[in-house]
Amino acid sequence: MRTSWADLAASPAAENVAAGSSANNCSAGTTSAPGRSAYVPPHLRNRPASSDPPAAANSGPAVGNDRSGHVGSRWPGPKNDYNRSGYGGGSRGGGWGSRGGGWDRGRGDREMNPFEDEDDTEQAFGEQENTGINFDAYEDIPVETSGENVPPPVNTFAEIDLGEALNHNIRRCKYVKPTPVQRHAIPISLAGRDLMACAQTGSGKTAAFCFPIISGIMKGQSVQRPARGARTVYPLALILSPTRELSMQIHEEARKFSYQTSVRVVVAYGGAPINQQLRELERGVDILVATPGRLVDLLERAKVSLQMIRYLALDEADRMLDMGFEPQIRKIVEQMDMPPPGVRQTMLFSATFPREIQRLASDFLSSYIFLAVGRVGSSTDLIAQRVEFVHESDKRSHLLDLLHAQRANGVQGKQSLTLVFVETKKGADALENWLCHNGFPATTIHGDRTQQEREHALRSFRSGNTPILVATDVAARGLDIPHVAHVVNFDLPNDIDDYVHRIGRTGRAGKTGVATAFFNENNSSIARSLAELMQESNQEVPDWLSRFAARSSYSGGRNRRSGGGRFGSRDYRRDSTFNRGGSDYHSGGNTSSGGGYGGGVPGGYGGYGGSGVTSAWD
DNA sequence: AAAAAAC
Known part of the structure; x- marks a missing residue:
C-alpha cells in the first residue's frame, strides 16, 4: 500500500530532507511512485473492436500485455459483469472476427476501471459526500445563449437520451444533476448544432462536450473507415487542448464516460515517446485527444487522418492562441483532410473572446449557438x-x-x-x-x-x-x-x-x-x-x-480584463463593427443581453447582475 | 520578460 500523504506529513521532517538530496523531487525517496494512471488500452476485451479501421488489424500482438502487471494490481479481477446490451456491436461496422485469437483477450486488454483512482483518492481524503459537488454553488449561475433556434436546456440527465451505457457511467461518476454548462451545451450539441461557449473546467465543461460526442458515436451510422496505408487511423472525434496535462486530464475523464461502451479514446501529446502513442492509435481510436504540436506531427507522418472527423472540440481556445498555436490549429482544421464546417460538428470553448477568437469562430463554426456561463460560484x-x-x-x-x-x-x-x-x-x-x-x-x-x-x-x-x-x-x-x-x-x-x-x-x-x-x-x-x-x-x-x-x-x-472576457461577453455576430464583409453574420441573437461595447474595448468589471459574478474564465 | 508546445 502506498504511503498516504497523511503519513508523510506526519513523518519527521528529517526524513524528507534526507530524500531531498536528489535534486528535483524531494518526495521521491519517501513515497512509492503512486499508481501510475498510465493509459492501459481499453475496450478490446470480450468484444473485439468492431470500430477499428482496417489498418488496425495489423497492429499488435506485441503490445497486448505490456502493462498487464499493472492492470492486474489495480484491478484484480475482470469486471465484465455489466449488462452490455444497449449500444451494441450492431451500430458499428463489422470486423468482429478479424482479431480473433488470443492476444486481445489477455488481461492486458481488459479495460482498466477508470473509476478506481478516484475512489482511492476520495478515501484518502476521507470525504464522505456522494457528489463531491456543492450544487448550491451552481444555482445562481448566469447563463446566456444566442443564435437561431436554440434548443431548450434540460434539468436532468434523464431528460437527455444519452443511452444506457453512458447513463451508467454518469452514475458511476456520481453526477447527480447536470451543471449549467451541461444543461445548455448538451442539448445544443445533441441537436447537431455548432457551439461557441464560455465556461470553466470546474463547471463540468469536459462532460459537456464529451457526452454528446460519445453518444453520437455510439448512435452513429457505422462507417467503414478507409484503409489508406496500413497504418493510418481515422478518429471520428478530435479534442484539442493547449497543454499536455490538460489533454491527459480530458483523456482520463473521457475514458470514464466511455467506459464499457465501445468507444475508444486515445491521447497524443509531445514529450512522451511517440511509439507508444502510435501503438495505442493503431489499436483503434474513436476519440482523439491531442495537443496541436504532436497532432501535426502525426498528421505529417500520415499516421492519423482527419477525413472521418464528425466532431471537433477546441478547449481553452484563447489560451491556444496565446501560446502561438494558431498556425498549427489552422493547419489541422483547415489544411488537412478534415470535413468542413457544417459537415462536421464543432464546439469551441474559450474564456475570452478577443477578435482572433471571433475570427476562429467564424472560420471554424457553422451557424453556431453562443453560450456564456458564469463562473461557478465566481x-x-x-x-x-x-x-x-x-x-x-x-x-x-x-x-x-x-x-x-x-x-x-x-x-x-x-x-x-x-x-x-x-x-x-x-x-x-x-x-x-x-x-x-x-x-x-x-x-x-x-x-x-x-x-x-x-x-x-x-x-x-x-x-x-x-x-x-x-x-x-x-x-x-x-x-x-x-x-x-x-x-x-x-x-x-x-x-x-x-x-x-x-x-x-x-x-x-x-x-x-x-x-x-x-x-x-x-x-x-x-x-x-x-x-x-x-x-x-x-x-x-x-x-x-x-x-x-x-x-x-x-x-x-x-x-485590465478585456471587455470580451467578462461574463456577458456577447455574441459578436450582433456587433456591426464585426461584420466581415459578406460572411455569415446575419443570424441575429435572440436574447436581450445588451451588446454595445466593441470587441477590443477594455471594459469595466462585473457587467452581469452587478455582482462580483464575472466570467467563466477557465 | 516568462511561459507553453514536435521532432
Whole structure:
C-alpha cells in the first residue's frame, strides 16, 4: 500500500530532507511512485473492436500485455459483469472476427476501471459526500445563449437520451444533476448544432462536450473507415487542448464516460515517446485527444487522418492562441483532410473572446449557438482572497510561516494541498528545493521538466503524497485538481487574467478555497486591477493596496480584463463593427443581453447582475 | 520578460 500523504506529513521532517538530496523531487525517496494512471488500452476485451479501421488489424500482438502487471494490481479481477446490451456491436461496422485469437483477450486488454483512482483518492481524503459537488454553488449561475433556434436546456440527465451505457457511467461518476454548462451545451450539441461557449473546467465543461460526442458515436451510422496505408487511423472525434496535462486530464475523464461502451479514446501529446502513442492509435481510436504540436506531427507522418472527423472540440481556445498555436490549429482544421464546417460538428470553448477568437469562430463554426456561463460560484463566494505585503527577500520565510500554520490547523496535522505559483522555471526549482529542505514535501511542474517528471509531480500532488506543488503558469489554467485548499501567488503575475485563472485552481466544483498573494512594489502594475477584482468579489481590500492602486496610472489596457472576457461577453455576430464583409453574420441573437461595447474595448468589471459574478474564465 | 508546445 502506498504511503498516504497523511503519513508523510506526519513523518519527521528529517526524513524528507534526507530524500531531498536528489535534486528535483524531494518526495521521491519517501513515497512509492503512486499508481501510475498510465493509459492501459481499453475496450478490446470480450468484444473485439468492431470500430477499428482496417489498418488496425495489423497492429499488435506485441503490445497486448505490456502493462498487464499493472492492470492486474489495480484491478484484480475482470469486471465484465455489466449488462452490455444497449449500444451494441450492431451500430458499428463489422470486423468482429478479424482479431480473433488470443492476444486481445489477455488481461492486458481488459479495460482498466477508470473509476478506481478516484475512489482511492476520495478515501484518502476521507470525504464522505456522494457528489463531491456543492450544487448550491451552481444555482445562481448566469447563463446566456444566442443564435437561431436554440434548443431548450434540460434539468436532468434523464431528460437527455444519452443511452444506457453512458447513463451508467454518469452514475458511476456520481453526477447527480447536470451543471449549467451541461444543461445548455448538451442539448445544443445533441441537436447537431455548432457551439461557441464560455465556461470553466470546474463547471463540468469536459462532460459537456464529451457526452454528446460519445453518444453520437455510439448512435452513429457505422462507417467503414478507409484503409489508406496500413497504418493510418481515422478518429471520428478530435479534442484539442493547449497543454499536455490538460489533454491527459480530458483523456482520463473521457475514458470514464466511455467506459464499457465501445468507444475508444486515445491521447497524443509531445514529450512522451511517440511509439507508444502510435501503438495505442493503431489499436483503434474513436476519440482523439491531442495537443496541436504532436497532432501535426502525426498528421505529417500520415499516421492519423482527419477525413472521418464528425466532431471537433477546441478547449481553452484563447489560451491556444496565446501560446502561438494558431498556425498549427489552422493547419489541422483547415489544411488537412478534415470535413468542413457544417459537415462536421464543432464546439469551441474559450474564456475570452478577443477578435482572433471571433475570427476562429467564424472560420471554424457553422451557424453556431453562443453560450456564456458564469463562473461557478465566481471568485466571490468560494475563494477567500488575501493579499499580503511581502518584500522579495521575505517571501520564503513568509511562505514557511503560512505552511506551518496550515499544518498546525489541519486535521490530524495533515498538510492540505497547496499550489504555489512562481514566475520562472528556475524560481520553481529553487523554491521546491528550499521547501524540501525545510521539512515541507514539495514537488514542481514547469516546462523545463521532462514530461515524465511533470506527470509524476502532478500525480504525487493530486494523491497527497506531495502536498505542495510549486508551479509556473503551465498549471494555471484548466487543470482540475480536487481538494486544493490553498493557492499561493508567491510571485504575482502581471496580468489579472492569469491571477484569476491561478486562484481558480482552488474552490473547484463548488468547494471553498483560500488564495494568498504576496504583493510588493514590483507588482504595482497589477495593483489596480487586483484591488478592483477583490472589491467586486466582496473581499477585504487592504488600505495599502488601495493606495498602490490609486497611485497606479493604469486605467485599462493590458492589465485590465478585456471587455470580451467578462461574463456577458456577447455574441459578436450582433456587433456591426464585426461584420466581415459578406460572411455569415446575419443570424441575429435572440436574447436581450445588451451588446454595445466593441470587441477590443477594455471594459469595466462585473457587467452581469452587478455582482462580483464575472466570467467563466477557465 | 516568462511561459507553453514536435521532432
